[in-house]
Amino acid sequence: MSDASIALNRFGLGARPDEPIPADPRKWLHGQLTAFEPNPAPIAALPGRRQIAGELAEYLDQVKALRQQEGRAPRRAQAGQAPAMQAQMTDAAPEMAQGYQMAPVAAMASGGKQPATPAFDPNDPVAQARRFAQRQARDYYVNAVGGRTVAALTAPAPFVERLVHFWANHFAISIDKVQVVGLGGLLEFEAIRPHVLGKFGDMLNAVERHPAMLLYLDQAQSVGPDSLIGSRFGNRPNRKLGLNENLAREIMELHTLGVRTVYDQADVTEFARAMTGWTVSGLNRGPGARFTGTDGQAGDFVFAAPLHEPGARMIMGKSYDQPGEHQAQAVLDDLAVHPATATHLATKLARHFAGDTPPPALVERMKAAYLKTGGDLPSVYRVLIDSPETWAPQPAKFKSPWEWSVSTMRALGMKTAQPLMVTGLLNQLGQPTWKPGSPAGFDDIAASWAGPDAVLRRVEAAERFANKAGATVDARALAPKIIPASVTPATTQALARAESPGQALALLLVAPEFMRR
Amino acid sequence: MFDRRSFIGAGAIGAAAMAFAPKMAFARAETDKRFVFIIQRGAADGLGTVAPVGDPAFAAARGALAADFETAAKLDPLFALHPALANVGGLYGKGQALFAHAVASPYRDRSHFDGQNVLETGGAGAYQVKTGWLNRMLGLLPPTQAKAIAVAATVPLALRGNHEVSSYAPSALPQASADLLQRVSMLYEGDSQLHALWSEAMGTRALTSDMADDNGRNAAATGALAAKLLAPENGARIAMIETGGWDTHAGQRTRLALQLRGLDGMIGALQTGLGPLWGDTMVLIATEFGRTVAVNGTGGTDHGTASSAMLLGGGVKGGRVVTDWPGLAPAALFEARDLKPTLQLDAFIAGATAEHFGIEPGRAMAALFPDSKGVRPVEGLART
Numbered sequence: 001m002s003d004a005s006i007a008l009n010r011f012g013l014g015a016r017p018d019e020p021i022p023a024d025p026r027k028w029l030h031g032q033l034t035a036f037e038p039n040p041a042p043i044a045a046l047p048g049r050r051q052i053a054g055e056l057a058e059y060l061d062q063v064k065a066l067r068q069q070e071g072r073a074p075r076r077a078q079a080g081q082a083p084a085m086q087a088q089m090t091d092a093a094p095e096m097a098q099g100y101q102m103a104p105v106a107a108m109a110s111g112g113k114q115p116a117t118p119a120f121d122p123n124d125p126v127a128q129a130r131r132f133a134q135r136q137a138r139d140y141y142v143n144a145v146g147g148r149t150v151a152a153l154t155a156p157a158p159f160v161e162r163l164v165h166f167w168a169n170h171f172a173i174s175i176d177k178v179q180v181v182g183l184g185g186l187l188e189f190e191a192i193r194p195h196v197l198g199k200f201g202d203m204l205n206a207v208e209r210h211p212a213m214l215l216y217l218d219q220a221q222s223v224g225p226d227s228l229i230g231s232r233f234g235n236r237p238n239r240k241l242g243l244n245e246n247l248a249r250e251i252m253e254l255h256t257l258g259v260r261t262v263y264d265q266a267d268v269t270e271f272a273r274a275m276t277g278w279t280v281s282g283l284n285r286g287p288g289a290r291f292t293g294t295d296g297q298a299g300d301f302v303f304a305a306p307l308h309e310p311g312a313r314m315i316m317g318k319s320y321d322q323p324g325e326h327q328a329q330a331v332l333d334d335l336a337v338h339p340a341t342a343t344h345l346a347t348k349l350a351r352h353f354a355g356d357t358p359p360p361a362l363v364e365r366m367k368a369a370y371l372k373t374g375g376d377l378p379s380v381y382r383v384l385i386d387s388p389e390t391w392a393p394q395p396a397k398f399k400s401p402w403e404w405s406v407s408t409m410r411a412l413g414m415k416t417a418q419p420l421m422v423t424g425l426l427n428q429l430g431q432p433t434w435k436p437g438s439p440a441g442f443d444d445i446a447a448s449w450a451g452p453d454a455v456l457r458r459v460e461a462a463e464r465f466a467n468k469a470g471a472t473v474d475a476r477a478l479a480p481k482i483i484p485a486s487v488t489p490a491t492t493q494a495l496a497r498a499e500s501p502g503q504a505l506a507l508l509l510v511a512p513e514f515m516r517r
Numbered sequence: 518m519f520d521r522r523s524f525i526g527a528g529a530i531g532a533a534a535m536a537f538a539p540k541m542a543f544a545r546a547e548t549d550k551r552f553v554f555i556i557q558r559g560a561a562d563g564l565g566t567v568a569p570v571g572d573p574a575f576a577a578a579r580g581a582l583a584a585d586f587e588t589a590a591k592l593d594p595l596f597a598l599h600p601a602l603a604n605v606g607g608l609y610g611k612g613q614a615l616f617a618h619a620v621a622s623p624y625r626d627r628s629h630f631d632g633q634n635v636l637e638t639g640g641a642g643a644y645q646v647k648t649g650w651l652n653r654m655l656g657l658l659p660p661t662q663a664k665a666i667a668v669a670a671t672v673p674l675a676l677r678g679n680h681e682v683s684s685y686a687p688s689a690l691p692q693a694s695a696d697l698l699q700r701v702s703m704l705y706e707g708d709s710q711l712h713a714l715w716s717e718a719m720g721t722r723a724l725t726s727d728m729a730d731d732n733g734r735n736a737a738a739t740g741a742l743a744a745k746l747l748a749p750e751n752g753a754r755i756a757m758i759e760t761g762g763w764d765t766h767a768g769q770r771t772r773l774a775l776q777l778r779g780l781d782g783m784i785g786a787l788q789t790g791l792g793p794l795w796g797d798t799m800v801l802i803a804t805e806f807g808r809t810v811a812v813n814g815t816g817g818t819d820h821g822t823a824s825s826a827m828l829l830g831g832g833v834k835g836g837r838v839v840t841d842w843p844g845l846a847p848a849a850l851f852e853a854r855d856l857k858p859t860l861q862l863d864a865f866i867a868g869a870t871a872e873h874f875g876i877e878p879g880r881a882m883a884a885l886f887p888d889s890k891g892v893r894p895v896e897g898l899a900r901t
Contacts, residue, residue, distance in 0.1 A: 398710075450710060452718035459701055494704045499696070506697055512708040 001393050001513070002485035009517040010353060010396055011385070012158035014407025015482040029385045032157035033378050038193045042150035049190065052140050052182040053211060053299025057282040059132045066123065129178065136182035141175060144185025145426070145433045146419025152406045154415055160196060163381065165402065166352055167192045168434075170345075171207045171255060172441030173216040175434050179283065183212035183299075184434035200345065200375035201336030208251060208332060209301040211280040217247035217439060220283065224276035224309025243309075248272035250439045256335040258344035263316055270313045274320060275328040277308030342370040348444070349380065354389045355396040356445040362389040395516035398446035401429035403517065404458060408509050411482045412469055429457055459510050466506035475504035483513050549662050550797050550832065550873055551747050553787065554651055554675060554757045555780070557804035558633060559764035562818055563825030564810065564856060565773050566602070567616045567838065571595035574845035578810045582770055582818075592616070596838050601777035604785040608829055609836055615828040615898060617865050618840035621806060621858035623889065627820035629764065630702065630716035632805030637675035639863065641888035644706045650866070650885040651757060652678030657876050657884055658754075665755035668743045674699060676757050683753065685746060736760070736779035737786040744790020747798075758783070763804060767815035784829060796831030799873045799899060803827075803862060809854050810845055822855035826862060832873050834900050839865075861892055868894035872901050 001009070007025030008015040015021070022028035121127050155161040168188040175184045191210045195203035207213055214220045222244035223230045233241055248271040253259045282298025303325035312321035315331055322330045335341060346366035350358035366383045373379040384390055399407065405425055409417060426432050430449075436442045443449075466473075475495050479487045491511040498504035508514060568586045569575050571594050576583045589597040590606060596618070598606050608614035624635035624643065631643035639650030652675070655663040667676050667684040676682045698719065705711040743756045760780065765772050780802070788795050807824030823843075828835065843849050843857040851857040863886040871881035871894055878894040886892070 446710075450714060452714045452716075455711065455714045456718040459697065463697055488707075490704060490707050494700060498700065503697055503700065507700055507704055510701055511704060512711055515711065 001395060001483075003391060004484040005486040006391055006393075007159075008482070008484070009407065010390070011162065013152055013155065013162055013403070014158075014410040014517075015484070016153075016410045017413050017478055017481045021481070021484045026385055029159050030382070032159045033197060033381060036157040036160040036197055037155070038196075039189075040151045040154070042147045042154070043189050043193075046144055046147045046185070046189070047140060049183075049186055049211075049299045050297065052136070052186065053283060053297070055132075055136070056179065056182060057298035059128075060283065062128065066128070133178045133181060136178075137175075140182035141184060141434075142419045142423050144189075145423050146417060148185065148188065148433065149406065149409070149417045149419075149422045150415070153409055153417065159381075163377075164188065164192055164196050166349070167196060167203065169436070169441040169444075170348065171203075171213070172436050172439055173212050173434065174437050174439070176437065177216055179215045180212045183215070186210070187212040188434075195377075197378050198376075199336075200341075200370075200377055201333055203377075204251075204255060204332055204336050205329070207255070208247070209278065211283060211299045211301070213247065214278065214280050214301070215283060217250055218244045219247035219275060220279040222247075222272065222276050222279075223307045224273060226311075227276060227309050228306040230307070230309070243269070243272055243276065245269060245272040248275050251332070251335065254440055256344065257338060257340040258347075261340040261344070262338070267315050270315045271328070271331055273309040273311075274313045274315070274331055277304050277306075277324065278328055279304050279307065337371070337375050339367070339371060342367040342375075346370060346380065349384065350389075351444055353384050353396065354387075354392070356447075359389040362387050395513070397517050398450045399515055399517055400442065400444075400449050401426055401431035401454070401458075402433065404515065405429065405461075407482075407514070407517075408462070408465055411478065411509070411514075412465060412473065425461060429461060430454055455510075455515075458515070459506070462506040462509035463502075465509060466502040469502065469505055471501040473505050474501060475508040478505070479508055479511075486513055487511075488513060549754050550799070551791065551794060551830075552755045552870065552873060553743060553747070553798065553800040554755075555783070555800060555802045556633075556636070556673065556675065556757065556759050557763045557780075557802060558759060558761045559629060559804070560632070560806050560808055560820055561763035561776075561804040561824060562765060562769065562773060562808040563618060563620075563804075563823065564807065565765075565769065565818075566599050566777065567592070567618055567825045568597050568599065569595055569618070569842065569845065570597045572842070572845045574810075574847075578812075578845055580812045581816065582812055585770065585774065592838055595842060599774070599777050601774045602781045604781045604788070605827070605829065608784075608788075612836035613829060613831055613833055615833050615835040616838045616840075617826045617828075617860055617862075617895075618838055619823045619843050619856055619858060620826050620840075620860040620862050620865055621823040622862045624806065625822065627806065627822075628716050629805060629820075630712075630719050634674065634702075636803065636805045636862070637673065639886045639888075644703075645888065648678030649673070649675035651675040651755065652680050652682065653884050654870060654874075654881070655680040655682070655755070657881060658874060662754045662874070664753045665757070666746050666753040668739055668746065668756055668758045669695065672696075673757055673759055685742075734782070737782035740783035740786030741790045744787050748791055748794055765808070765817050766813065766819060767817040769812075769817040772817075798830040799832040799869065800829040801826070801866065801869065802829070803866070807856055810850060810856060811854065822851045823858040823860075824856070826865060828869055828898060832899050833869075834898060839895070839898070860895070861889065863889045864892050865895050865898070868896055869898040872896070872899035875901070 003025040004021050007022055007029055011029055152158070152161055152165075171187070171192065173180055173184055173187055175181045187207065187210050191206035192203060195206055223241050225231070225242055230241060245268055249268045252263050252268060252271065257263055279302055281300045281302040305324055308324055312319050313327060313331075314320075318334070320327050320330050343363070346363045347358050349366060350362045354362055362383075365387065366380050369379045369383045370376075390396075405422070423433070431442060475498070479491065479495060488511075491508070491513060494507050494511070495504045498507055564579070565582055565585075568579075568583070568589070570583075570586050570589075570591070585599060586597045589600045591597050592609060596616070598609065605614055622632070622635045623641045624632045626632070634643040635641070637649050638646040639653070640646035651665065655665055656679075663680065665676055665680070665682040667673055667682065669684055672682055672684050702715060702719070705715045739758055743758055746753050747756055760783075762772070762776055765776075784800065787800065791798055803826040804824050807821040808818035809821045811818070813819050839860070841859040843859050845856070847853065849857060864882070867882040867885050868878060870876070870885070871878040878896070882892060882894050883890040
């Protein structure tokens with residue numbers, strides 16, 4: 001690969017034919033560190049937290065009211081109904097995943113009759129949960145993916161845009177949970193984008209206080225056993241009330257220090273105790289909810305003192321005796337600048353830009369820059385740009401489905417994208433946005449993406465893109481623009497011999513040098 | 518009748534062929550010869566098609582798969598034909614079916630993708646030759662006969678090359694991207710990672726064939742269609758039909774029977790459609806490689822080496838199995854697992870087509886299988 005091709009494809013999101021090939025690739029990348037747009041138009045135009053969280057709060061209130069009705073009406077409140085509904089709410093997510101596909105939504109939009117679906121009963125909590133989840137999925141999730149995509153297509157700083165995607169995957173939530181379907185995009189837009197060129201500690205802080213994360217990893221329901229609420233209600237039978245370690249563990253394991261590093265189970269539990277009280281206004285459920293939802297607007301972070309475990313915490317040999325909210329904050333601040341965190345983040349960044357097996361020397365240099373600057377991310381990015389390891393001429397990475405899709409649309413000169421087309425495409429290619437299925441996020445190694453069926457699906461998708469582009473694109477002229485000075489003779493020959501412009505374009509989009517970066 | 522290119526292009530190519538035509542001696546038959554190549558993609562199990570029931574190791578090695586042959590009619594003391602091949606069996610009785618066994622192309626590894634490339638290009642190894650042997654054969658025929666058609670939406674590799682060929686398929690067949698898939702195959706030739714992934718993907722794709730669909734009626738319809746394309750005076754003389762679904766890794770007993778029933782129906786429909794022209798027709802059926810002698814843990818067989826091939830039609834000197842049988846005893850197997858190749862498919866095809874069309878056999882060998890040109894074509898396969 002030429003340096004220009006590396007800058008455009010390995011660092012950037014793929015070239016656009018209507019943008020010049022950078023004459024000085026390194027300077028072009030450095031310049032992007034001041035050209036990034038944190039809140040670009042396609043994202044600014046999306047519904048905000050007020051609307052999405054407000055609907056979610058309303059929905060949760062309705063569920064609560066329905067449950068209470070059932071409690072008063074023994075005829076309908078059959079044993080096991082409430083748990084059944086819980087399960088149904090969880091099940092709603094995979095069902096929605098199908099809802100993202102074009103067909104069902106199109107059928108709804110066209111007003112076509114769906115005789116198989118029973119009439120909507122507003123008093124049926126299961127039907128209500130399903131309808132709510134479908135609406136949030138359609139209205140918010142799909143459009144947020146669309147906004148993210150258009151931002152990626154039109155980004156003034158595609159290298160930084162790629163870093164946004166990197167960090168969103170680092171701090172992954174998965175919209176398998178009905179409460180976070182609508183909020184998934186907001187985590188990236190509200191907590192990642194504003195801090196991608198700041199200190200890691202600030203990004204960490206914004207993420208762990210975000211409603212999507214607090215709900216996804218159950219922090220919102222965590223109650224200190226000796227807190228005001230915990231000591232009063234925690235020991236009652238049939239009350240699920242107590243400490244939830246989920247978020248505390250994933251912060252240490254995934255977000256900061258890294259798995260099997262410098263902490264143990266006791267540290268996780270202590271950190272979880274310190275975090276009690278960090279919750280979400282208006283969206284919390286469970287017995288402690290009424291003590292938490294009175295301050296602020298629905299969806300905002302709130303510290304609920306009645307849930308907080310009192311006392312000092314001992315974490316990794318250090319005592320934290322700060323009051324209330326500040327206790328967990330102090331832990332987070334220390335975690336953000338811990339050497340294990342620096343190693344963890346430097347390794348992941350190096351893997352993303354220099355190859356599946358990150359070069360140790362590069363990791364060390366990035367780690368040093370991170371620790372020297374107290375986690376200043378641009379300082380780390382500069383090491384990436386200035387290191388020889390990231391400019392190796394052999395392709396370093398097999399593109400993920402997202403990377404391939406975005407680079408394809410950019411290569412085709414697209415500046416807009418139908419949100420449903422994008423979500424459908426990414427589902428088919430195996431990387432539904434914000435839905436990696438686990439807080440560990442999507443893998444960043446070729447073995448996870450380079451499968452026989454995955455390649456076949458890309459070929460099929462390429463053909464669809466090419467059919468749509470028709471004869472308007474000459475792949476032979478496009479190739480040197482999107483893969484400057486790096487098109488192989490085999491690809492050149494295949495394009496020249498193709499039987500139609502569309503076929504040539506499809507071949508270019510699946511050429512080995514376009515499948516990798 | 519021909520939907521796309523018809524034979525307009527063939528005229529131009531034909532003029533070029535005419536220039537050297539007078540130097541070649543053709544046996545001008547009263548009616549033009551017809552030739553059909555049916556490719557079995559996915560490695561068809563020769564041992565399960567033309568079974569060596571007289572081999573002492575057969576029953577033990579094949580276990581449950583051998584049961585199909587308990588009632589099958591014997592072809593000779595050694596071999597029996599799968600009972601699903603009723604039409605083919607009838608042709609054998611009339612001396613119009615010939616089987617070659619322990620036959621293989623020069624390819625010795627076990628990738629469908631590479632194996633089919635060798636089978637179709639006629640090269641000694643994958644991707645060494647860029648055009649198909651059936652296309653190169655057109656250059657050996659008089660212009661009036663050098664008209665070939667793929668009974669598919671796109672032209673398979675065996676028919677690709679310098680000579681213009683046509684293709685025809687009912688529009689209902691969703692094969693629109695087959696051409697792209699093939700070009701992607703070529704594009705990935707030099708990329709070891711993508712080549713391996715693509716081979717695997719194409720192998721899986723071959724599993725979802727329509728050979729057994731609709732209880733074999735699709736296959737029969739394809740045979741009837743091929744006959745319609747070959748029969749008219751101004752029609753094609755050479756046709757190629759692609760069949761898939763032969764990669765029987767699991768549940769082979771049921772699946773192979775359905776596949777063979779489909780193939781048998783295709784042959785029956787072809788023969789019926791051609792009517793008296795069947796007497797001047799030769800049908801070649803061949804696959805990229807065979808399958809393991811032993812049955813695997815899922816009632817199927819895995820990728821092997823030698824397999825069987827068939828010649829059918831009134832132009833065939835049939836009623837026999839042509840083989841130098843290597844035996845199925847463990848010590849006789851290729852790499853301790855596969856039927857050992859003792860007959861070269863290249864020599865078999867070159868000999869059969871040369872005799873059928875009256876081409877000098879050495880010339881056919883050199884044109885069709887340039888890397889095997891020292892090899893002597895098999896003689897005496899066709900009625901001349």
